[in-house]
Amino acid sequence: MIRLQVNGKVRDVDVDPDTPLLWVLREQMGLTGAKYGCGIGECGACTVHIDGEAVPSCTVPAGEAVGRKITTIEGLSGKAAEVLFRAWTQGDVPQCGYCQPGQIMQAAALLSTTPKPGDEEIEKAMSNVLCRCGTYQNIREAVQKAAKEMEP
Ligand code: FES
Ligand code: FES
Numbered sequence: 001m002i003r004l005q006v007n008g009k010v011r012d013v014d015v016d017p018d019t020p021l022l023w024v025l026r027e028q029m030g031l032t033g034a035k036y037g038c039g040i041g042e043c044g045a046c047t048v049h050i051d052g053e054a055v056p057s058c059t060v061p062a063g064e065a066v067g068r069k070i071t072t073i074e075g076l077s078g079k080a081a082e083v084l085f086r087a088w089t090q091g092d093v094p095q096c097g098y099c100q101p102g103q104i105m106q107a108a109a110l111l112s113t114t115p116k117p118g119d120e121e122i123e124k125a126m127s128n129v130l131c132r133c134g135t136y137q138n139i140r141e142a143v144q145k146a147a148k149e150m151e152p
Helices: 021-028 079-090 100-113 119-126 136-150
Strands: 002-006 009-013 047-050 053-056 069-071
Touching (some): 009 021, 053 100, 079 100, 100 119, 100 136, 119 136
Parallel strands (some): 002 069
Antiparallel strands (some): 047 053, 047 069
C-alpha cells in the first residue's frame, strides 16, 4: 500500500511501488486525462506535475511520488491554468485532442515558473510534448496569448 497526494487529496492505493505513476492515476484513481503514448518518456502525453514540475508520469515509479504533490489535468487550477484554458478554447487548439492534456500541463508548468516566457523558452518547453496532428502552431500561439494574460 502506498499513499499519494493527488490533486489535493490523499489517496491510498494497493500497488507495487514500481508501478508507473501513469497507470496508478489512470487505473487505480480513474484520472484518465494523462494519456499513454510511448511509455518511455519521449512523447509527453502522460505529463503531470510533481511538486509543480512537469514530468512524464510513465517514467516515474509510483513509490517515488510518495510525499510529493501530484497534479493532473483534472486538478489543474490557478492563474496559469485559467489563462491557458481560455487561450486553448479561443484558439480552438486541439484536433484529435489526445496530446492536449500533456500540452496544457507542460505549458502550465512553464507559465508558473516563467510568467513571461520568450518564444525560445516556449519552444523549448513545448518541444517535450509531441502532437501527431501537428497542432504546434496553434499551441505556440495559445501559450503566447496566455503568457500575455499572465501579465498583471
Ligand atoms: S507516454 Fe509518457 S512520455 Fe510518452
Ligand atoms: S491534437 Fe491529436 S495528437 Fe495532438
